[in-house]
Amino acid sequence: MQNPATPPHSHVEPLRLPQNVIKALSIDNLVFGLDEDELKILLVKQTDPMHQGKWALPGGWIRYDENLRDAAYRLLEELTGVKQLYLEQLKTFGRVNRFPTERVVTIAYYALVSAEHYSLVAGQSAADVSWQSVNNLPELIYDHAEIVQYGIKFLRHQVCHQPIGFNLLPEKFTLLQLQALYEAILNTKLDKPNFRRKIMKMDLLTACNEKQKGVPHRAANLYRFDSETYKQLTESGFSFEI
């Protein structure tokens, strides 16, 4: 972990910046995944003596000639090998003393990893990367706990107002999987028939004409999110609400 792409929080003192980056400006990624109906985030274990036992958000430096989002993508791909994921800016955190040795402002992004990629992510990379349940997080370095709290709150809000939850599911999913997703993120119980009607009435799902396989009970229909229709509906004033 001594290469130029080393995340800023792998060092403590002295701060050794790689060449060709914007000093004082870093990226931190808040990566969400869904595991057995539980919402998890991706954390990196700190190995240096100063932060022994603590964890951090995966992050790194922005290159001088690199757009912000590109930097976030690159850092995630370097870490997890996953290319396709939903990624949006979360917020910028810059409290004066958030970083010990220098004034470092960090731009936080949040990402959603689909079920297909979920198990690959942590495996692809070093052993010190792992998924952790948002309901039972370890101690985090710097202000990362604050970033996580803000991000969870933000995700809870977003997921109700934008159809982004689908990014956490496999491409083809059942209505119950979708419902379980909302229950996991919002930490609530929903009524199955009502949830079903609400979703279907939006006309955002297209039936795959295919059924679940390998389940020990009646197989449910599989659906996929129809982003084309969503785009059209949005233009005519439709707004997604759960």
Add this chain to the structure above:
Amino acid sequence: MQNPATPPHSHVEPLRLPQNVIKALSIDNLVFGLDEDELKILLVKQTDPMHQGKWALPGGWIRYDENLRDAAYRLLEELTGVKQLYLEQLKTFGRVNRFPTERVVTIAYYALVSAEHYSLVAGQSAADVSWQSVNNLPELIYDHAEIVQYGIKFLRHQVCHQPIGFNLLPEKFTLLQLQALYEAILNTKLDKPNFRRKIMKMDLLTACNEKQKGVPHRAANLYRFDSETYKQLTESGFSFEI
């Protein structure tokens, strides 16, 4: 405009950074105000030959020992003299070539100026600061048009999901003023009796037991926003929706 607090976009080349700031990181403020039922933003006229006739968002550099929000507050107060305003982070913009001479990333904040302060704002400061209708904006420098578009969209969303619109009104306001605010921001027409019922049922307004004065028709009741009640309601799961 050659003092150390000069906004980054007042210069073009060479980039002369004031001492004691975080290089490569600036603040831009998107300041909203309501004027005669029209939504306006605060812009600064550019005087240097390079940007003659163009306008910019008021902005500046972040000091090395200053929190981000504090920097945004300071810059606004320096420019307008207004201390009390609603201010929140909007988004960070950092396209590689958004700034001509250097890689500069900017953290955009958005602010809401109350009607009491509205007319003071532009007067307090240089003649090259003025309110401009969001429906008829002049040409802006750099990526400021993009920031403005994003901000307007964001405001339209926020105002429907959070009770922030009150920050644009005087402390005591009538229901019709509130309705006009929503109509101006959302660019729609609303039904008066229905809007009224919807708002009142939320229990977020307390009557001042006072009436409008100096109007050539029946005077309406004045109300004020009750932030205490809102806090309590929020904790019990209430969510503001228009």
Add this chain to the structure above:
DNA sequence: ATATCTTATTGTCCCATTGACCACAAGCCA
């Protein structure tokens, strides 16, 4: 084969909310 279990899916009832619209009240002005 039959019972039983689990989940999928459809249907129904009731109530709160919304939107469209009407009617009257209050105050100013000519």
Add this chain to the structure above:
DNA sequence: TGGCTTGTGGTCAATGGGACAATAAGATAT
């Protein structure tokens, strides 16, 4: 006094959501 404008209270039908009952479809156990 009457006409004008705006405030305020009401009706009514349509809609949408929450609670919940009922049935269907598979899989498994006996």
